Amino acid sequence: MNTVTETDFATAVERSGRSYAFRFVQPHNLAFWLYIVLLPIGIIYMLNLLNGSIRAFPTAFVLNAVLWILYSIPWVLFLRHEEMYDPEPAKLALVGFVWGGFIATWVMAIEANNAIISLVGKLGSPELARDWGPSIAAPFVEETAKAMGVVMLVLLGRRHVRNVFDGAVLGAFVGLGFQVLEDFLYSINAATAAGPGNEMQAVLGQFFGRGFMGGLWSHALYSGIVGAGIAYFVTRTDRSPGQRTGSLMLFAGSAWLLHFVWDSPFVNGTSIAALGMIARFVIYPLIFILAIRWASHQRREELGVLLTGEVALGTLTEEDVELLVMSRHERRKGLRHIKHEDGGAARLDERHRLRAARDLATALAKSHGADSDDVEQARAAIGTIA
Amino acid sequence: MRVAAADRNVFGLDRRSVWPAVLVAVVVVLFGAVLPAVNHAVSPEETIEPGTVFDVGLGVSFTPVAGWLLNTDATTPGDVGLPGIIGISETGVLFSVAAEPFDGDLDEFMGIATDRRSDAVDKLHLTSPQQSTATSQGVTGLTETYNGIGVQGSLSVFVLDGVAVTVDADGPEGSVSRHAVEIDAMTQTILFGESGLDQ
Numbered sequence: 001m002n003t004v005t006e007t008d009f010a011t012a013v014e015r016s017g018r019s020y021a022f023r024f025v026q027p028h029n030l031a032f033w034l035y036i037v038l039l040p041i042g043i044i045y046m047l048n049l050l051n052g053s054i055r056a057f058p059t060a061f062v063l064n065a066v067l068w069i070l071y072s073i074p075w076v077l078f079l080r081h082e083e084m085y086d087p088e089p090a091k092l093a094l095v096g097f098v099w100g101g102f103i104a105t106w107v108m109a110i111e112a113n114n115a116i117i118s119l120v121g122k123l124g125s126p127e128l129a130r131d132w133g134p135s136i137a138a139p140f141v142e143e144t145a146k147a148m149g150v151v152m153l154v155l156l157g158r159r160h161v162r163n164v165f166d167g168a169v170l171g172a173f174v175g176l177g178f179q180v181l182e183d184f185l186y187s188i189n190a191a192t193a194a195g196p197g198n199e200m201q202a203v204l205g206q207f208f209g210r211g212f213m214g215g216l217w218s219h220a221l222y223s224g225i226v227g228a229g230i231a232y233f234v235t236r237t238d239r240s241p242g243q244r245t246g247s248l249m250l251f252a253g254s255a256w257l258l259h260f261v262w263d264s265p266f267v268n269g270t271s272i273a274a275l276g277m278i279a280r281f282v283i284y285p286l287i288f289i290l291a292i293r294w295a296s297h298q299r300r301e302e303l304g305v306l307l308t309g310e311v312a313l314g315t316l317t318e319e320d321v322e323l324l325v326m327s328r329h330e331r332r333k334g335l336r337h338i339k340h341e342d343g344g345a346a347r348l349d350e351r352h353r354l355r356a357a358r359d360l361a362t363a364l365a366k367s368h369g370a371d372s373d374d375v376e377q378a379r380a381a382i383g384t385i386a
Numbered sequence: 387m388r389v390a391a392a393d394r395n396v397f398g399l400d401r402r403s404v405w406p407a408v409l410v411a412v413v414v415v416l417f418g419a420v421l422p423a424v425n426h427a428v429s430p431e432e433t434i435e436p437g438t439v440f441d442v443g444l445g446v447s448f449t450p451v452a453g454w455l456l457n458t459d460a461t462t463p464g465d466v467g468l469p470g471i472i473g474i475s476e477t478g479v480l481f482s483v484a485a486e487p488f489d490g491d492l493d494e495f496m497g498i499a500t501d502r503r504s505d506a507v508d509k510l511h512l513t514s515p516q517q518s519t520a521t522s523q524g525v526t527g528l529t530e531t532y533n534g535i536g537v538q539g540s541l542s543v544f545v546l547d548g549v550a551v552t553v554d555a556d557g558p559e560g561s562v563s564r565h566a567v568e569i570d571a572m573t574q575t576i577l578f579g580e581s582g583l584d585q
Contacts, residue, residue: 028400030407038414103414112417114564115425117477122430126457126475133478134558141417148410155403155410189563193531193540194514205513209533210559265536 008305022089022157031155035099042102049106050185053192060191060199067207068180068187072097075176075220092157093173099149100177100223105185108145109178113137135263139256142178146223147252149174150230163235164228165299168291171227172220179219183210218262221288225255228291258284293327300325306361309369315379316357324354349385356382432456434474443470444549446485449575450474451568454481479557479565481572488550495550496528496543503541503554507534522574527551529573531562538562540569546578 026032054061116137121129150171154161161167187206194202229251233244262284304325310316323334331354339347360378367375436452453476460473460482471484488495496516504510512532519529519542527544539556553576555562555569562569 028398029403030399031403031410034407034411034414108414108417111419112421114477115421117561118425119428121455121475121477122425122428122433125459126455126473126480127459129475130478130480130557144413145417148413151406151410155406186560186563189560189566190513193563193566195517198514202513205533 022092022160024091024095024156026156029155031152035095035103035152035156038103038107039098042106045106045110046102046181046185050188053188057188057191057196057199060203061188063200064184064187064191064203064207067203068184068211071183071207071211072176072180075172075217089157089160092153092160093170095156096149096153096170096173097177099152100146100174100179100219101181102177104142104145104149104174104178105181108148109138109142109182112141112145116141131265135260135265138263139259142219143222143226143252143256143259146171146174146178146219147226147230150223150227154230154234158234161231161234163298164231165296167227167229167231167234168224169227171230172217172224174227175219175221175223176217178223179217182219183207186210218259218284221284222255222259224288224291225258226252229255258287297327300327303358303361306364307357310357310360310379313379315360315382316353320350320353320357323350324357353382353385356385430455432458440472440474440483441470442472442483442485442551443468444485444487445579446483446549446551447577448472448483448572450481450572451476454568457482476565476568477557477561479555479561479569481555481565481569482553483576484552484554486550486552487548488545489548490545492526492528492543492545495545496530499541499543499552499554500530502552503532503539507532507537507539507556510534510537519573521576523577525576525578533559540566542573544576544578549578551576551578 024032113134117129117133120133120136150167153170153174161170183206187203187210190202190206191199229248232251233248236244236247239247304321307316307321307324311318311321323331326334335347335350338350356378360375360382363372363374363378366372432455434450434452434454434456437449438452439447439449441447454474455476457473457475457480460471460475460480462471469484469486471482473480473482475481500512510532511534512530514531516528516530518526520526521544525544525546527542529540529542531540532538536559537556538559538561539554540562542553544551544553553573555565557565
């Protein structure tokens, strides 16, 4: 096990962001006031747009709401997953979700998208607008609108955006909010178009079509990439401004390109359907999984730094910490080895120790390494496990 | 965020948050107000003026919504004795009205029109069953909605006195729903037995 300097420890604490609570109400922060002004505008716009449909098809509206809430649950579980060790504050993620769902969608994207597609038709041709309009307008408008949400999260919760992983996760929540509310609109529109008696079928069709066949959580993927770029720009002050700006452009450009290809006739059109399916179900999820694995690797290294001192204190063994910083796959193999050597009860105990060790890491980050009550309680919890 | 007094400006706001928040506000205004205003200000020659009526051919005409664009590539005007098609567009939606001679009944023509759309749209499936509809003139027809890969559309047909009219609106996903009210309004303006109007 490598030794950890005080600087390494302080850096890991700082990067964890757990030593600061997040408060939404910040009267001295202009970003807070901007958010407060824009949110009602978005909600009123949405209600005006959907009011007739909701009144005409209340049951379809409820079904629609339930389905898209269910669609969001895997992301919430992801946020709270123990593998994350240091989950983002739920309030901050919620602020991002609401920006994506109510401000990026209704205040910014819907009018701008229509305007750009219409301009493409006027200045180019109607065919160009029909075939390429969405892929020209949506990546620029929607990725920018969601990116502004990540910027707002940085302004509102700067201390919680400590690394690329934070930016990716928070960006994904902005994107998730955008996708859920956008798809909600499409579904309720489809119910209206289908008419009485057919509205439930239309809602279900839109849910499976847009939520699954159209690609899983596509907006979360794009915004996760943009969020990572913004976080890199904000946090990597050890790099030159040129490097940071270049990286931001690279991340944002990648998200824009993915979104462009997704909306273009190449993937979304009528000619190369097979390629579209491969992109939706293989290439894009693969990109997302690789990005998460890379970011998660960085997080585990910080976990190791925070807990190394506990080995010297005897709270944890070197094997405990080594298991914690392993990938999930390697850790499972390690736990299987423990079961093989010492039996199933030993493996279960080790799993409990690892979970308690993550709590200890969070407590250490919160206390900046001091022996706070939470730290002592977490150590005691580990001590009770054989 | 705790803010030291020295970090506040005259309004008591944290100086560090001001310019980034102003940048966000500028982008919001650009997207929410400036781009739509620019779009409204740009008006090409093909923009349809209020009160325009298009003669499709075979005595069929309709009144488009002002502000849409005449799609010349999708238009082959007919006349009193010839079939034709008029296409108009808005934000990616192509709305077309075609007239042709037809001796069968409404159900039969709906089958033909649906087959034509199936040939043109990959993986077309109906998202609502056929329903009855009517123009303001009182001519009854049939209507249905469909989806394809990346495409959403609505199809209506009318048959009267040996003339069949196909009204199709298609565009990227979500676009047709967004213009549903205008599409319905234009469909209702279809007139049989009128001609000699604007081309």
